[in-house]
Amino acid sequence: MKRLLSIIVVMAILAPLMLFAGGSTEVTETETTSAGTAKTGGLPPGQYNLDDYEAQTGTKLTFSDSPFLDGKGLPPVEERLPDNPLVMETWMENGVFGGTLTWTEYTIDHGHYLRHLNAVKLLEIAPSASNHRYNFVGAEVQPSVLEKWDQNADATEFTFMIRKGLKWSDGVPVTTEDVTYTFEDCYFNEEITPNLPSWLRWGGEPAELTVIDDYTFSIKFAKPYGLFISEITGSNAGRFMRPKHYMTQFHKKYTDISKILPVMEDQGYSEEEWGKFYNSFDAGASDAANHIPTRYPNAIDCPSLHPWHVVDEPNPGEFILERNPYYFKVDPTGKQLPYIDKGHRIFVTDLEVMNAKIVAGETDLQFQFIRLGDFPLFKSNEEKGGYKTMALPAWQDQLLIYFASLTPEDPVYAEVVQDKRFRQALSLAIDREEVKKSVFLDFGRVAQYAPPKGSDVWEQYMDDAYVEYDPDKANQLLDEMGLKWDDKKEYRLLPDGRRLTIPFTYYEVTPTATPGAELFPEFMTPIGVDCQIKQVDGRLYWSQNQAGEIHFADWWLPVQYMHIYGPAFFSVTAFGWNTWINTQGESGVEPPEDVKRLYELKEIMQSTGDPAERLRAHKEIWESQAENVWVIGTVAAAPVPFVYNKNLGNIEIAEEWGFYSVVVGDFAEQWYWKQ
Missing domain, CATH: 3.40.190.10 (Periplasmic binding protein-like II)
Structure with missing residues (x-):
């Protein structure tokens, strides 16, 4: 009552x-x-x-x-x-x-x-009921730090103009010298940036920066980059410009390392760790969210916009x-x-x-x-x-999703979680009506992780994929996989005879994380999957994630990330695959062909200037999600x-x-x- x-x-x-x-x-x-x-x-x-x-x-x-x-x-x-x-x-x-x-x-x-409160973007989207900073494709683009912008016909070269007379917070003018410094001395310095971000090596080659005058510059890519303007809309100004006049005192190209080293040693850095030391200052120049004294004390004095x-x-x-x-x-x-x-x-x-x-x-x-x-x-x-x-719409279209690490080191466990039938079974075992009532006060709608209802790529089956509460069907799928029960028919076993146990590690990234974690073992009991819940703090979580030690967790996801980061879920659910893609095969775990296809589709979405081709690629990614359940959605559109x-x-x-x-x-x- x-x-x-x-x-x-x-x-x-x-x-x-x-x-x-x-x-x-x-x-x-x-x-x-x-x-x-x-x-x-x-x-x-x-x-x-x-x-x-x-x-x-x-x-x-x-x-x-x-x-x-x-x-x-x-x-x-x-x-x-x-x-x-x-x-x-x-x-x-x-x-x-x-x-x-x-x-x-x-x-x-x-x-x-x-x-949010303190962010300054290169370009801004016009505020509307259909767009936000994480959902910006198709939004009206308005000026911000950049006064004007343009692109050539095949979307390989983009020209930008900084506001003349724009100043850093200490009163020093912002010019293309700051842009040149950011690209040549930060991005293209391997000690500071060991791996170039994907947007800077679009087409497989480093982007070319050309300075036209004190306020105008262009960026040229090796192949068409149709979504580049959309991508930088909502990006922090630090993506293009850092305050050269301030940052050079910590950069050994401009200041002799003998003058920098005493400060480094005082903070516990060795000479070999100069890049790491420099980035502790650069954090303040790159993102407003990094102006946190407790986390980045070196970043606080950095001039900003x-x-x-x-x-x-x-x-x-x-x-x-x-x-x-x-x-x-x-x-x-x-x-x-x-x-x-x-x-x-x-x-x-x-x-x-x-x-x-x-x-x-x-x-x-x-x-x-x-x-x-x-x-x-x-x-x-x-x-x-x-x-x-x-009550306002949440930018996270799904405030509670579940995901398994798809690249665990244990080869036996990896074979199980990479089988789509296992993920389908877990999804069928979740009582989403119970989730909706107990976590979301009966608001939102039961849905798989899928496009926003009514979008150009949404179809009803995407919402409905494996969302019915059906433990019997889930058990049938696990039986088909050959995952036998133990003698007491209490838990299922891995192919090598060990108990099938999901180590569920999470931190309170949102207030839904704890209730979501508490419900999950109840849903797994009828299908014989042991689930061990462990809550950690954010620092430990990300450290374990980087090390590939997170096997299962709950999270949130905005579906519109798919435009830019899609398939976004692999950055957190399959760190090994994502690393392999980002390092062009130098490290990480090589993905299977169907996963490689998803990254190809992402590239098509970003490169093409043809809206119809972009739409087809976008839809194919969501069709794959509906069938493979790469991540498990619960409730959509909760305020x-x-x-x-x-x-x-x-x-x-x-x-x-x-x-x-x-x-x-x-x-x-x-x-x-x-x-």
């Missing part, structure tokens, strides 16, 4: 989501808040070059900045902004400066929120951020963004402590690593905590909670528009305090 009441409450909570998901993002008149300025029209939410914005709106912007920067000896705001700033069209109102944004995380060494930068770490896992005085975006009235001056990230020990802080109103924002099952708790305490709760302080502006419209939770986080610069 209690569970039924919870479901009724949550259905009431999620009614707006059901009504408005996929709704229009047309700009309409809004009421004036006590602090913001009302919008009465304008361009759709997104980002526009200033010259384009003024031409389309007929306005002329005058720039201003936050009083927080007064008295800091900075040049005028007009000199700190680029020649052609980026205008961010706000979602509801034009806000005001000031205040601190506080959030909590229970992972001490990961910046999951910074990956982010809206905020870390200035203090009062306690391990806790840090303070302040606005970047050289940030390159403004609002429609000319105010330099972000509106909010400071950020405060608080480390908590676990999910329950985080929930307590939400209910007590001690955090301004939580939208990651919170459970749908806690919706009634959040909703019933809104008035007490001074916050609002939204996630988004909790925010009721006085934070330019957020609440996201529920009406049906935006993904991460889309809201990606546009944090335009949030502001109403009072």
Whole structure:
């Protein structure tokens, strides 16, 4: 009865989501808040070059900045902004400066929120109900750090222009010298980058960088790269540019190793580990999520293009951020963004402590690593905590999937898990209705890991593949494989007579991980598969994964990763195969022919400029997943909670528009305090 009441409450909570998901993002008149300025029209939410914005709106912007920067000896705001700033069209109102944004995380060494709140991309997607930073193919591409871009007819050469006058957070101009340094001295330095990322060796040869002038450069590939613009849309600016003026002090090409070595030795690095030492600084230049003092202390002082930068770490896992005085975006009235001056990230020990802080109103924002099952708790305490709760679509289309390592070292076990009948049997043994009710409060729909319903490649059979709860059919498949029962008919045996045991190792990558892990052994008992559950922390998990020691786990997956990383699941489920592909056969485990075909299909998707050919390749990958069950899906399209302080502006419209939770986080610069 209690569970039924919870479901009724949550259905009431999620009614707006059901009504408005996929709704229009047309700009309409809004009421004036006590602090913001009302919008009465304008361009759709997104980002526009200033010259384009003024031409389309007929306005002329005058720039201003936050009083927080007064008295800091900075040049005028007009000199700190680029020649052609980026205008961010706000979602509801034009806000005001000031205040601190506080959030909590229970992972001490990961910046999951910074990956969104503080990210700066090369190019950006227009916010919409159908796209997000991990689902960007086909989305409208808008400028960001890159002001303009172009490509040749056969998609082998791409030209980009950096904003003239764009500056790092310490005021030093960004130019193509930073791009050249990143490519020639970082990517093409084997000590720093032992293996080039796949995009830089597209076509089997290193990409060619050509500098045209101080702000313009081109990248040429050995063969067509039809999805390259889509791939870099949403990529951190560090993919193309690191701050040369800062990073060279740690680079032995520019600074004598005798001057670097004392610092290295003080931190426990030998001279042979220079590349590793350098990367501990470079982490801050490559990704906003790496500005975590606990994880990358060397990265904190690295100049960036982010809206905020870390200035203090009062306690391990806790840090303070302040606005970047050289940030390159403004609002429609000319105010330099972000509106909010400071950020405060608080480390908590676990999910329950985080929930307590939400209910007590001690955090301004939580939208990651919170459970749908806690919706009634959040909703019933809104008035007490001074916050609002939204239900938004999760960017992870499946918040709970199961997978077996397909390249384990044990040859006998490997033969079993590589047999598709084994994976089909495991899938049939899972009671997904129970998963949907107990983990997702009966929301979402039972589905195999499959394309989004209604997409160009989706067919009903892909959702339905081996998702019926049928232990008898599962046992039949295992019998066909010759996996005999023991004398007590309690457990099945491997072909060499050992008990068939799945070592299930996981960490709480999402709040569904633990309940998913707890349910799995119950599902395996009727088919005789022993399952040993072990929870570890994130560091140990990834260390074991890299070593090929993870045999089975639960996880999440966004289906749209398939466009770029597809078959994405092999990066985590078959580390040996993925390594073999990425090193071109120099290391790892050679995949079977049907798996090689999937990587060929991925390459077709990335290279072709023909949408029809890309669609055929995409569909063939999903047809393979439906038959082979490379990963095991459970429930699709479950929403996630988004909790925010009721006085934070330019957020609440996201529920009406049906935006993904991460889309809201990606546009944090335009949030502001109403009072």
